Amino acid sequence: MTALTLQEICKSFDTAEGKVAVLKSVSLRLEMGQSLALTGESGSGKSTLLHIAAGLEHPDSGRVMVGADDMTAMGDSGRARLRRGQVGLIFQQFNLIPSLNVAANLGFQARLAGVHDAAFVTELAARLGLDALMRRYPEQLSGGQQQRVAIGRCLAARPALVLADEPTGNLDEATGDQVLDLMLRLTAEAGAALLLVTHSERLAARCDTRAHLRAGQIAAAQ
Numbered sequence: 001m002t003a004l005t006l007q008e009i010c011k012s013f014d015t016a017e018g019k020v021a022v023l024k025s026v027s028l029r030l031e032m033g034q035s036l037a038l039t040g041e042s043g044s045g046k047s048t049l050l051h052i053a054a055g056l057e058h059p060d061s062g063r064v065m066v067g068a069d070d071m072t073a074m075g076d077s078g079r080a081r082l083r084r085g086q087v088g089l090i091f092q093q094f095n096l097i098p099s100l101n102v103a104a105n106l107g108f109q110a111r112l113a114g115v116h117d118a119a120f121v122t123e124l125a126a127r128l129g130l131d132a133l134m135r136r137y138p139e140q141l142s143g144g145q146q147q148r149v150a151i152g153r154c155l156a157a158r159p160a161l162v163l164a165d166e167p168t169g170n171l172d173e174a175t176g177d178q179v180l181d182l183m184l185r186l187t188a189e190a191g192a193a194l195l196l197v198t199h200s201e202r203l204a205a206r207c208d209t210r211a212h213l214r215a216g217q218i219a220a221a222q
C-alpha cells in the first residue's frame with residue numbers, strides 16, 4: 001500500500017527578487033514499510049516538499065495523498081486531523097516540550113492522537129535506550145538522547161508515515177549514525193514509511209530508495 005503520493009507538486013514563493021519557482025511538478029511515491037531519502041543542495045526545496053507532504057504548507061498546484069486520503073482536498077481541520085492520526089514529524093531541532101519529562105514527552109503525541117498505550121511507550125523507551133532517563137527533562141539530556149525521545153514520541157502515536165527533516169543534523173557523526181539506525185529499524189518494524197530529508201549522501205545510502213531535487217525537479221531516483 002502507498003503511504004505517500006505526491007503528484008505534480010508546484011510551489012513558488014514571492015521574494016524581494018520576484019517570484020521564485022521552487023518546486024516544478026514534483027512527483028513521488030512512497031510505499032508502506034519503505035524508506036526514501038530526499039537529497040538536494042541547500043535551497044533546492046527539500047524542506048518545502050516535506051512541509052507540503054505534512055500539510056503544513058499548501059502547494060500552488062498538484063495533489064498530496066496520505067494513504068488513500070487526498071490532503072489537498074481537505075480544509076485546515078481535516079488536514080490537522082489527518083496529520084495527528086497518520087503522520088509523524090521529526091525535525092533537526094528535536095522540538096521536545098521543555099516543561100514535560102521524558103515519559104510525558106514520549107506519550108504526548110499518542111495522547112493527542114487518542115492512541116496512548118503505556119506498555120508500547122515503555123517498550124519504545126527500552127528500544128531507544130531511554131528507560132533510565134524517563135524522569136529527566138529535555139534540558140538534562142544530550143542532543144542524541146533528545147532526538148531519541150523525539151523519535152519515540154513520533155512512533156508512540158503509530159504513524160503510517162514518518163517525515164524527518166535532517167533529523168541527525170545537530171548530532172555528531174557517530175551519534176547521528178546510531179540515531180538514524182534506530183529510526184530506520186523502528187519505523188521499518190512498525191511497517192511505517194519514512195521520508196528522510198538529508199544533505200548526506202552517506203545517510204541517504206542507508207534508505208531503500210532515493211530522490212534528488214535539482215532545479216525544482218526530481219533529478220534522479222533509484
Ligand SMILES: Nc1ncnc2c1ncn2[C@@H]1O[C@H](COP(=O)(O)OP(=O)(O)OP(=O)(O)O)[C@@H](O)[C@H]1O
Pocket residue numbers: 013014015022040041042043044045046047048049199
Ligand atoms: N516562506 C518562504 N518565502 C520565500 N521563500 C522561501 C520560503 N520558504 C522557502 N523559501 C525559499 O525556497 C527555496 C527552498 O527552500 P527549502 O528550505 O525548501 O530548501 P532546502 O532544500 O530544504 O534547503 P536546506 O538544505 O538549506 O535546508 C529557498 O530558496 C528558500 O529561500
